[in-house]
Amino acid sequence: xxxxxxxxxxxxxxxxxxxxxxxxFGITYESYQQNLPSRIDAGISKIxxxxxxxxxxxxxxxxxxxxxVAALDxxxxxxxxxxxxxxxxxxxxxxxxxxxxxxxYFIQNxxxxxxxxxxxxxxxxxxxxxxxxxxxxxxxxxxVILKKTCPKQAATITEIETQLAQLESLGAQLSAAVKAKSTxxxxxxxxxxxxxxxxxxxxxxxxxxxxxxxxx
Amino acid sequence: MxxxxxxxxxxxxxxxxxxxxxxxxxxRSFPDVEDTQAPSxxxxxxxxxAPRDPAVLPPAVSQPSNTNTPxxxxxxxxxxxxxxxxxxxxxxxxxxxxxxxxxxAQSFNEHEEL
Numbered sequence: 001x002x003x004x005x006x007x008x009x010x011x012x013x014x015x016x017x018x019x020x021x022x023x024x025f026g027i028t029y030e031s032y033q034q035n036l037p038s039r040i041d042a043g044i045s046k047i048x049x050x051x052x053x054x055x056x057x058x059x060x061x062x063x064x065x066x067x068x069v070a071a072l073d074x075x076x077x078x079x080x081x082x083x084x085x086x087x088x089x090x091x092x093x094x095x096x097x098x099x100x101x102x103x104x105y106f107i108q109n110x111x112x113x114x115x116x117x118x119x120x121x122x123x124x125x126x127x128x129x130x131x132x133x134x135x136x137x138x139x140x141x142x143x144v145i146l147k148k149t150c151p152k153q154a155a156t157i158t159e160i161e162t163q164l165a166q167l168e169s170l171g172a173q174l175s176a177a178v179k180a181k182s183t184x185x186x187x188x189x190x191x192x193x194x195x196x197x198x199x200x201x202x203x204x205x206x207x208x209x210x211x212x213x214x215x216x
Numbered sequence: 217m218x219x220x221x222x223x224x225x226x227x228x229x230x231x232x233x234x235x236x237x238x239x240x241x242x243x244r245s246f247p248d249v250e251d252t253q254a255p256s257x258x259x260x261x262x263x264x265x266a267p268r269d270p271a272v273l274p275p276a277v278s279q280p281s282n283t284n285t286p287x288x289x290x291x292x293x294x295x296x297x298x299x300x301x302x303x304x305x306x307x308x309x310x311x312x313x314x315x316x317x318x319x320x321a322q323s324f325n326e327h328e329e330l
Contacts, residue, residue, distance in 0.1 A: 059320040113328045128317040135310040142303045183326045194318040197311045215297040
């Protein structure tokens, strides 16, 4: 009798051990139904935030906007389709298979946001490089006049010429970084060019106050 | 008689030497058989000496060194105070645009992952 009870206990233990592993780790059909859509939602939210940031930025070129938003739209559409599949899945096996597929998709496309950001930053870098060239030409032309009209400002003019040479060098470096799509370098050079061009304007304003306003 | 012949030879040699020297100085050469279509030496010389058509002469006023600059952006060296101020305003505007592009780029975080 004792041995019979023992046998029943062992059978119960084995059945429980075979059916419990997923439940014991909290991985059930319900938990998948609850967690998977929220993970996908988080991904869609990130995509939408980036899309809005790109679309509302007036400095990004139309071509780049179109290209990057289209890439993000494609990923978003796939994630929305997975959400529908999860809702339709009726068994744990189905939902487990979906989980694996979604995980693989995330791993494969995890850098899609980074790639779009790289494209956007390169676009802005190229535009800043072009604007820098324009700025250099404008300042060079102004210097020709200032040398004649404001000869007493020779020291400041010389300083501007030095800054202008630095600006040209930074502009060339930025163009190279844009070609290489080196986001960190592009951002760093854009910062340097902005700071230098602001210093240049300060020197020009100095000459303006000291000389230009006093001209007849 | 002998002296006369000698003088004659000297005159002939001297004349020949003079002609050869003149020929070398003018850089003349005999045309090749295949080069008969080429313009004559005199025609080339005449063309070189002829006055140029005034229409093809370079302008008397020197051009600005930077030919890539759009004409609207060219500022004459004799610009007025108003022109200088206008030029300074254009520079400030360009600097503002540079700052704008930079601010836009810095607002994107490249460490964002899906």
